[in-house]
Amino acid sequence: MLKRGLSFLLPLVGLHFFIDRFHPIYNVPELDEDDYYGNGSVRADEDIISDFKISFDKDTIEDLKRRVKDGLKRQFTPLENNFELGVNLNYLQNISEPFLNFDWRQHQYFLNTFDHYITEIEGIGIHFLRMNYPVKPGQKKFPILLIHGFPNSFWDFYKIIPVLANPSRFGYDFGGKNTIVFDVIVPSIPGFGFSEKPSKSGVGFVECARIFGKLMSRLGHDRYFIHGSSIVGSQVGSALAAIQPQAIMGLHMSDPYIDVTSSWLFMAKYYWSRSWASFVHYEYSSGLNLHESYYDRPDTLSVAINDSPLGLTAFLMDRWARGTSQNFKTHAQGELQTHYTVDELLTEVYIYWLTGTFPTAARFLYYSRNHPLGSQFSRATIGIPTGIINFPQTPHQMPYSILKLKYHNITRFVEASNGGEFAAIESWKKLSEEIFSFVELVTL
Structure with missing residues (x-):
């Protein structure tokens, strides 16, 4: 009986270790060096960098609030006091009061305390924030590109931007003999936030990576670090690292997919790992369960959401709840206000509504998922130093055993004890610490 058991078990163990250690190299596909997504015929970019200020007039804000009031009159009766069937309508009605009292002028003033710029790349005006202080004695500065995810924007990083640019002010002191500081660049993905909307089809994560590489070059950075947040941010960051590995000093990601x-x-490897996990009795998180099928025809959904600020709010709140807690369905507020302030949530809603960018953000997801080179870039081997932090409440957890098949030089891998997908706001201290630790490990 023992011999029969061993004869069955030993080949399985051998197969497991073979699959675990077999790491082929997938080459990066060839990509055109340039394209054009602006209005009209192809022309050269205006490569100047201009100052940019966020500004919306009173009538635009009043129209938004009128639409919210009208929308509240048409809401239907909720079945349960939770998020089981979608956003809790009682919560949506409760949050409508702070929505209507939201002082956009005050928040606009705060957003404009950051330095905003815009420059044209491939026919699209690319908006970005930059925080860059003069170097002080004992400081070692590195450029870092922060790439936001979906359904988010540059606003995600409002807490960590000043920490990365001026760490000593916030009690951070990394880098041994030289304190590490950053020249922080935070662009808006084309069609998100204050970046212009592409006029032509096809802008997905690959094109965005190429555009962001040109942005960093235009800013004078031929060597820099990247941090990419969640699915979209890690896709863009990984594609940029694949396209220009010589320019990237290190790639850091939170919750990559x-x-x-x-x-x-x-x-x-994925299915074998799941089987092996069951065999040895440890928990294995699925990386295939994205729940994003409603973006297969993005313009259809966008007609409704772009017409109703309450519809937009419901969608965003439901998506944020899913990325914040695995127990969101049973909670009256989807656990949102346990992890974020109302102001943080509503600022993001206002940015999406005032810029009218939900449709183009949804298109970006569509073109990313259906990109002709998407599969090749998804599997393309990344050999530069890579740092990863996974947060346990994120719905698309990818284990180390899968991540190392693509990222062959993972120099720092951390499983956080708490937090979810939107770590830059919820777990900003931990995320800041990990970025500093990764850069310190790579450079010292």
């Missing part, structure tokens, strides 16, 4: 269907090996 790999499309395992992009490679037979990734698929085999």
Whole structure:
């Protein structure tokens, strides 16, 4: 009986260790160096960098609030006091009061305390924030590109931007003999926030990576770090690291996602790992459960959401709740206000509504998912130093065993004890600490 058991077990163990250690290299596909997504015929970019200020007039804000009031008259009766079937309508009605009392002028003033700029790349005006202090004695400065996710914007990083640019002010002191500081650049993805909306089809994570690489070059940075947040941010950051590995000193990501269907090996490893996890009795988080099928035809959904600020709020709140807690369905507020302030949530809603960018953000997801080179970029091997932090409440957890198939030089991997997908706001101290620790590890 023992011999029969061993004869069954030993090949399984051998197969597990073979699959675990087999790491082929997937080459980066060839990509055009340039394209044009602006209005009209192809022309050269105006490569000047201009100051930018956020400004919306009183009539625009009053129209938004009128639409909210009208929308409240048409709401239906909720079944349960939770998020089981979607956003809790009682919560949506409760949050409508702070929505209507929201002082956009005050928040606009705060947003404009950051230095905003805009420059044209591939026919699109690319908006970005930059915080860059003069170097002091004993400081070692590195440029860092922060890439936001969906459904978010540059606003995600409002807490960590000053920490990265001026760490001593916030009690951070990393870097041994030289304190590490950053020249922080935070662009808005094309069609998100205050970046212009592409006039032509096809802008997804690959094109965004190329555009952001040109942005960093225009700012005079030929070597820099990247941090990418969640699915979209890590996709763009990884594509940029694949396209320009010589320019990237290190790639840091929170909650990255790999499309395992992009490679037979990734698929085999994924399903084998799940089987092995069951065999040895440890928990394994699914990386295939994205719940994003409603973006298959983005313009249809966008007609409704772009017409109703309450519809936009409901969608965003429901999506944020799902990325914040695995127990969001049973909570009256989706646990949102346990982790964020109402002002943080509503500022994001206002940015999406006032810029009218939900449709173009949804299109970006569509073109990313259906990109002709998408699978090749998803599996393309990244050999530069890579740092990863996974937060336990994120719905698309990818384990180390899968991540190392793509990222062959993971120099720092951390499983956080708490937090969810939107770590830059919820867990900003931990995320800041990890970025500093990763850069310190790579550079010292």
